[in-house]
Amino acid sequence: MAVGAAPVRWALIALVVALAAVGAAVALWWPPAPAPAQRATATVVEPASCGGGDAYDRVELKVGEQTRRARLDGCGHSVNEVVEVVVPADTSGEFLVQAAGTMSDDLPFGTRLTAMLMCLSGLAGGLYTYLLLRRQRTASTVAA
Numbered sequence: 001m002a003v004g005a006a007p008v009r010w011a012l013i014a015l016v017v018a019l020a021a022v023g024a025a026v027a028l029w030w031p032p033a034p035a036p037a038q039r040a041t042a043t044v045v046e047p048a049s050c051g052g053g054d055a056y057d058r059v060e061l062k063v064g065e066q067t068r069r070a071r072l073d074g075c076g077h078s079v080n081e082v083v084e085v086v087v088p089a090d091t092s093g094e095f096l097v098q099a100a101g102t103m104s105d106d107l108p109f110g111t112r113l114t115a116m117l118m119c120l121s122g123l124a125g126g127l128y129t130y131l132l133l134r135r136q137r138t139a140s141t142v143a144a
Helices: 002-029 107-143
Strands: 038-046 057-063 066-072 082-087 096-099
Touching: 002 107, 038 066, 057 082, 066 082
Parallel strands: 066 096
Antiparallel strands: 038 057, 038 082, 057 066, 082 096
């Protein structure tokens, strides 16, 4: 009678693996990554002290045909220093730009992939530990 239960167990394991694969695919590709941010060259017009609460340098940059002012997510630059920045998609009102060297172009997908692989490796490590402990318990029960 135990022989009949074995195919059902393998079918359940295959179902769980298939559901995990579909879940991983959904986690990686949904929601779609936002449009790639555009890069621009900005000039620091008002440097900020890094010790204050408002530690954002003010920069001037060209967005389309307009010269705009924005806050730079950084501090301590000197006046008229040229900085390569990443401009967000929405530039209406006051907006925040980031230094281009601090931001990856493939951030959303890469972050999701890293998180998924970390979770899967933790799951695999936990399953391996469970199997080792189960094997050890079975061996000690048989020896007794």
